Amino acid sequence: MAGRGRPGRAGAALVIAMGTLAAACAAPGSNSPQPAATSASPQAAAPTCGTAPITMTGYFETGFPLPKALTTEFSKQHPNVTWNIREDQFAVITQNAPRVLADNPPDLMRLPQVSELVKDDLLKNLDGYAQSFGWDRWPASQLEQLRLGPGGRPRGEGSLYALGLNVSMTGVFYNKKLATQIGMSAPPATLAEFDAVLAKAKSAGITPIVQFNGGATGGLAFPLQNLMASYGPPGPINDWIFQKPGATIDTPPNLQAVQHLERWIKAGYFEKDVNAVDYATMMSRFIDGQGLFTFNGDWESGNLDKQMAGNVGFMLMPSAQEGGKPATMSAPLTFGIAASAKNADCAAFFLNWVATDQRAREIGVEVGGSRPMGPADAYMPEVASDTVTASTLAAGADLAEADGAMDFIANATGAIYAKSWTPNLQKLVAGQQTPQELLKAVQADYASQIEGS
Amino acid sequence: MTARPAGVRSSHRRPAKRRSLVGWLFVLPALAFYAVFVLRPIALTFQYSLYEWDGIGPSTWAGPANYGKVFTDPDLFDSLVNAFQLIVFFSAVPVALGLAAAATIRRIAASRLALVARTVLFLPQVIPLVAAGIAWSWLLASTGVINQLLELVGLGGITRAWLGDFSTALPAVGMIGAWVLLGLCTLLLLAGMSKIDPSLYEAARLDGAGAWREFVSITVPSLRQEIAVCVTVTVIAALASFDIIYISTQGGPGNTTMVPGLQIYYLAFSEREVGTASALAMVLMVLVIACAFPIQWFAKDGER
Structure with a gap:
């Protein structure tokens, strides 16, 4: 296009004009097609699929x-x-x-x-x-x-x-063979007993907990929320997840939970490369017998019954207090x-x-x-x-009885998991975040995401 | 585009204006595509960047606030800083190694080894970036080949999950990029070398120049344009990187490998802040242009 100043410039202007014209000038989204009428309509008889194809x-x-x-x-x-x-x-x-x-x-x-x-x-x-x-x-x-x-x-x-x-429902799966090896005959009943088992496994050269925390999915949120439930009631955590006005994640029991998780990290209870482990790697490690415990959900029960038949157990996270009610994500x-x-x-x-x-x-x-x-x-x-399916179903009944079900802290907003819990938990693992600052940072992200949405 | 066959000009003499119109007619289909698929998205992105919008519901006018957020929100600004750090790995390493590799291959041009070397170096360019990302995340895992090799030579002490470590994740991702782009640079530079007049080398050798002197005084200056192309392409690849990082680290651990491309994607589709995502996209576009133009200008300047 060299050498012809005028037509070239006019042509360029034309092209840009075409581009801008093609772009709608109205504010985006204002012409969205949804009718707001989705309210309930009372029906006499329950609807069916009919008989027509x-x-x-x-x-x-x-x-x-x-x-x-x-x-x-x-x-x-x-x-x-x-x-x-x-x-x-x-x-x-x-x-x-x-x-x-x-x-x-x-x-x-x-x-x-x-x-x-x-x-x-x-x-x-x-x-x-x-x-x-x-x-x-x-x-x-x-x-x-x-x-x-x-x-x-x-x-x-x-x-x-x-x-x-x-x-x-979520909780703690354990490898029965490794549990017997370190003398764990029954699931620990309190958090203190759980800590003792973890320490025993560590000193026996067994990885106490295999978990994932790599990429954009911070799997340490599983043990963290279970620890939160050990230290405090599930109600306030649920309020936070449900975006009730004034709810905060930055509470004293939750701080104790993050501090406890930090102690686990510092004691080397997780794999050294936990920040690079994804969900699939965690599963294959646990099935392969490379760790005693893993925090996961009963959606894996059927799979684990197949892959580790007879060798896998399940327990709800024990409470910090003796005789405390169980609570977990469900x-x-x-x-x-x-x-x-x-x-x-x-x-x-x-x-x-x-x-x-x-x-x-x-x-x-x-x-x-x-x-x-x-x-x-x-x-x-x-x-x-x-x-293990039988154990998870039984645990589900116990949980319902104790009214201990809560949603997952990762579900509080659409982006809180990938953009806040995950990077902050990864920093906690690397020693670049303190428990207090972690809760403050997540709460700040939560507030800005709710305000923005 | 400026060269016209002489015959055409003499036999079909038309008024200049008419001829220019016909010319535009020929360009029209391409221009239409360009307008719809390049200019329109840019215009829309700019428009979105001025609104607060979740992608579906009604939007509210935000003016330049989204741009303010790009430069004040540490998460967003850090992703821009990371992108500039990646330039070292995506540009400097491939261009420097590419020059060395091309010069070496040229010296052994006749042998079969040269063909093998060229193929091996160019192979990463053919492999989809997603496949490269997956393969490298296996190699760099805590039990991966890299760590096995390090242990083999007695460096077991420095082994780690390279992509999961705060201090090594960004360089590790950068090395994947360098590996991918090295082949492209080598091939471009090799092509450039083949058009350097051999008599220049002969003359230099007669004057007693060694291999290094030849390289510095003849090869590198003659390749000015090719180097400029390499640097332009690789700098853009660094600033606009997405695939490799999305596959290998997803921006983790703790945002240490977060780059603007990934951040835009998360903002638009996970946080549903289309306005902020668009603002960051516009800033990224301006930055890419601001980096690419001086390099182009530098190369052209040398030509004159």
């Missing part, structure tokens, strides 16, 4: 076979229903959720943290379905985490926006219906079927490894008593 669209998480096992069984019982399922990794679902729900609304979708989705009117309000299916007569604690106030805040009360395929495997889904009725019928059908509940336990949702007196499948 129907294709349901689903958006599920890769690597977790439970949803597909359930949809397959559902089609067997209801042959008019076929499924069109797309799968992605959970991180991808998290990032895509708003766009997918807005532009290409699935009938049924695995959901990440829901507050922001509710705020943008992307999820169907399920109050009407809850009434007609009788979900409101289930134990209230099952649905607490799925209820949201108007505009998505606070969580824990208000309208129902999602349901779980089951309720997963959350529904959240699924929801897009606000503008085509077959919302059938999706709701499916969710109800998952919780109430006998075969579906069996699949939930066999494939999913966790307690099914549903009425308190619903059918409970039998599980062989020597499996």
Whole structure:
């Protein structure tokens, strides 16, 4: 384009004008298509999938076979229903959720943290379905985490926006062979006893805890929140996760918990390279017998029963006080219906079927490894008593009795895990962060994220 | 673009204005693509950067506040600093090693070894960056080959999880980048060397110059333009890096390898702060241009 000053410049101006014209000049997002009308509509009879052929669209998480096992069984019982399922990794679902729900609304979708989705009117309000299916007569604690106030805040009360395929729970898995080796005959009953076992393992040359804390997923949040539950009640932590006004994570019991975690780190109870270990590496190390304990969830129970048959045990994190009530992270495997889904009725019928059908509940336990949702007196499948699945199910019952369930501190906001807990826990491991500063930093990020959203 | 066949000019004489219009017509399809897929996104990004927006709901006007945040929020600003540190690894190392490798390969040009060396060095350029990132995160793991080799030669004391250590994560990621970009630089410089007049070397040798003198006085000055291209490409790769870091460290541990590309991605899709993400993207674009133009100008200046 050398040598021709004028036309060249005019042409460039034209190109830029074209570019700018193509860019809409209105404020972004103001023309968003969602109608706000997702409020409950009371229904006389519970909806069904009908008898006419129907294709349901689903958006599920890769690597977790439970949803597909359930949809397959559902089609067997209801042959008019076929499924069109797309799968992605959970991180991808998290990032895509708003766009997918807005532009290409699935009938049924695995959901990440829901507050922001509710705020943008992307999820169907399920109050009407809850009434007609009788979900409101289930134990209230099952649905607490799925209820949201108007505009998505606070969580824990208000309208129902999602349901779980089951309720997963976290705690401490241990390698039975290594436990016997260091003379641990029964799970420790207090935090002090737990500390003693860890010290014993360390001096016997066994890695006490294998955990992940690398990349953008700080797995030390698992032991940290369990320690928080050892030192204090779960209520205030839940309030913080639910974004209740005035809630803070920077409390004295939580500080004790972070200090305790720091002592574990300094004592060398975690692997030296824990900041470079991802979830898959942690699992393969634990299955390979490279460590005594691992903090994880019962979604791995089925897998561990297969890979370490008879050699793996499970316990809830012991309390700091003798006889203290158990408390731990426990959350529904959240699924929801897009606000503008085509077959919302059938999706709701499916969710109800998952919780109430006998075969579906069996699949939930066999494939999913966790307690099914549903009425308190619903059918409970039998599980062989020597499996870790049996121990996690039993622990789930204990937990429900003690009312010790809380959501995960990583679910407080959409970005708190990757952008705040993870870097701060990694710094704690490297000795570049103090417990007090860690809580202050997370609280500051939390405040700015809530304010920004 | 300036060269026109003489015959065409004499047989089809048209008014200058008309001819220029026809010219634009030919360019139009490409321009349309450029406008829609390059200029429009830039314009939109600039527009977004002036709003507070979560990507879906209504937006509110924020003016230049998002730009203020880019320079005052330590997390965002540190990612820019990290990107400049990466330039050392992504640019300086590949260009310096590339010069050495190209000069060596040229000396043994006739042998089969030269072909092998060229292939081996260029191979990383062919491998997808994601695959390179995964392979290197295995090599650099605490039980990986790098640490095994170090133990073998008695350096067991310095072994560590290179990508999980606060002091070594950024250099480790930088070395992956250097490995990827070395091949490109070597090949470019080698091509440049082949067009240097051999008589220059002959004359120098007659004057008693050694290999080093030849390299410094003939090879490097003659490669000025190729070096400029290498530096431009690698500096942009450093500032706009994403893939390798996303795969190997995801910005960890503790944000030590956080770079603007990754930060923009997290801001837009995980924190859903589209405005701040766009502002950081605009700042990054200006920085890339500000770094690339002087290098180009420097190379052109030498030509004259």
